[in-house]
Amino acid sequence: MGKISSALVLLMMVMSCMADTEERAQIVALKTILNNLVVKGKDITVQYDLYNVGSKAAQNLQLEEEGFPSDYFELKAGLLRARWASLPAGANVSHSVVLTPLQSVMFNVSQATVRYRASEDSRGFTVGQTSGFGEVVIYDTAAYDRQFSAHATEWLTFGLMSLPSIAIPMALWYKSHRKYAALATRKLD
Known part of the structure; x- marks a missing residue:
């Protein structure tokens, strides 16, 4: 203006x-x-x-x-x-x-x-x-x-708080995946 x-x-x-x-x-x-x-x-x-x-x-x-x-x-x-x-x-x-x-x-x-x-x-x-x-x-x-900063600390806090909700289900999936993969290889032998 x-x-x-x-x-x-x-x-x-x-x-x-x-x-x-x-x-x-x-x-x-x-x-x-x-x-x-x-x-x-x-x-x-x-x-x-x-x-x-x-x-x-x-x-x-x-x-x-x-x-x-x-x-x-x-x-x-x-x-x-x-x-x-x-x-x-x-x-x-x-x-x-x-x-x-x-x-x-x-x-x-x-x-x-x-x-x-x-x-x-x-x-x-x-x-x-x-x-x-x-x-x-x-x-x-x-x-x-x-209003205008990158809000780096807020994003870091958000990431750390979100990590358990992503990491725990992934660890459970990986554990069961390894278990069933091991069973599948035993049946083939």
Whole structure:
């Protein structure tokens, strides 16, 4: 659902850029959580895709993420603030961050801020936002394991508990089979 809404936002922004006839840079920014489930204590990857759909190069491009506070997330890899000197027209750049959730809560994933100069001679920054997700459930590790683990200990316990109900009848059958096979060989002699 998040990818569909991100694609719609991207399409609307591209269409609005086509209507704009001014020669300048126009950045479309998407924020995507690459994991299907967000689980406490397990790494998640957040990817930022920045597209320049304008006709000029974007100068001094800055991405600032403040939506993952250190109370809730530990930064494992990447930077929450990234900069690029220039992004040519029609080009794109991706940036990824790896985080580990520290708490099991409903968390509101907000947008990151994008700042850039729309042309070389522009004085001020153009400010935009990435797409957002809204609330994301951070599952507890125990609940995640209960639902998605291989349940190896449960299967081992099941196998050990089932073993007597299979082994005892088989042992009785084998004992009687050997007894009757021995009688059959005696009669043939």
